[in-house]
Amino acid sequence: MDPFHLTAKKVLTLVMVMDKDQQKILLGYKKRGFGAHLWNGFGGKVEPGETPKEGALRELEEEAGITVKPEKLYKAGILLFLFENDPVGLETHVYKAFEHEGQIRECDEMRPQWFNFADIPFDQMWEDDRVWLPKLLQGQDPLFGKMYFKRKPLDESVETETIAVTAPVTPVPSATSFPVNVSTTMTSTSFTTTQPINGPFAMSDYKFEQNLPAVPREIALDGTIASFEN
Numbered sequence: 514m515d516p517f518h519l520t521a522k523k524v525l526t527l528v529m530v531m532d533k534d535q536q537k538i539l540l541g542y543k544k545r546g547f548g549a550h551l552w553n554g555f556g557g558k559v560e561p562g563e564t565p566k567e568g569a570l571r572e573l574e575e576e577a578g579i580t581v582k583p584e585k586l587y588k589a590g591i592l593l594f595l596f597e598n599d600p601v602g603l604e605t606h607v608y609k610a611f612e613h614e615g616q617i618r619e620c621d622e623m624r625p626q627w628f629n630f631a632d633i634p635f636d637q638m639w640e641d642d643r644v645w646l647p648k649l650l651q652g653q654d655p656l657f658g659k660m661y662f663k664r665k666p667l668d669e670s671v672e673t674e675t676i677a678v679t680a681p682v683t684p685v686p687s688a689t690s691f692p693v694n695v696s697t698t699m700t701s702t703s704f705t706t707t708q709p710i711n712g713p714f715a716m717s718d719y720k721f722e723q724n725l726p727a728v729p730r731e732i733a734l735d736g737t738i739a740s741f742e743n
């Protein structure tokens with residue numbers, strides 16, 4: 514059985530807001546949920562009754578506090594994310610915008626920040642972003658990609674970080690040694706935390722096309738483009 518065989522898909526959005534003059538892109542640090550601790554564009558699940566574009570505009574406002582006029586939000590392609598032994602693929606509709614309205618603000622899910630095109634933190638982003646984001650920045654959309662992910666073995670997905678905690682300790686004089694000069698000394702203890710490096714998944718393969726003649730609207734369950742935007 515093909516470990517990447519799909520029987521269903523979820524429709525997601527991903528919005529990249531850019532400033533062409535300053536050569537900057539607005540990314541958000543995901544504080545929780547899917548892709549937590551990674552920088553990414555803004556987006557999420559498309560809700561019932563919504564078009565992908567409506568969902569993209571809603572998520573952008575929820576996660577970054579800004580709005581884009583619908584006619585200024587351009588479809589840049591579709592990426593299909595497939596996970597080993599998961600029959601549900603993520604059909605992610607990618608959008609780009611070069612102007613926005615409103616004040617950028619942090620929310621409980623995302624911390625937005627502008628990055629120079631030259632300083633995009635790819636080592637703290639989904640691995641596939643290295644493949645397609647540079648193409649998007651160079652205007653080589655529409656894009657279409659299929660990215661295959663395997664779950665990382667635990668020892669590869671975790672980075673151990675040792676944190677030294679230094680706390681004042683006051684020795685308690687024992688009855689036998691009392692009286693003594695009671696002094697305050699410092700001691701340190703270490704503990705280990707686990708942090709995913711670049712997420713819990715490793716990209717195992719990808720298939721990617723750029724400069725498509727039209728914008729894909731939907732991907733079929735066999736991973737091919739089912740239809741294009743008019």
Ligand SMILES: Nc1[nH]c(=O)nc2c1ncn2[C@H]1C[C@H](O)[C@@H](COP(=O)(O)OP(=O)(O)OP(=O)(O)O)O1
Nearest residue numbers: 525526527546547548555556557558594639641642
């Ligand atoms: N491999 C990948 N590369 C990438 O660049 N973006 C990805 C990605 N896989 C998922 N995403 C994006 C798509 C979408 O914008 C976001 C996931 O959105 P979700 O709404 O599913 O996340 P949450 O777990 O926060 O869901 P909610 O509970 O709806 O808030 O991550």
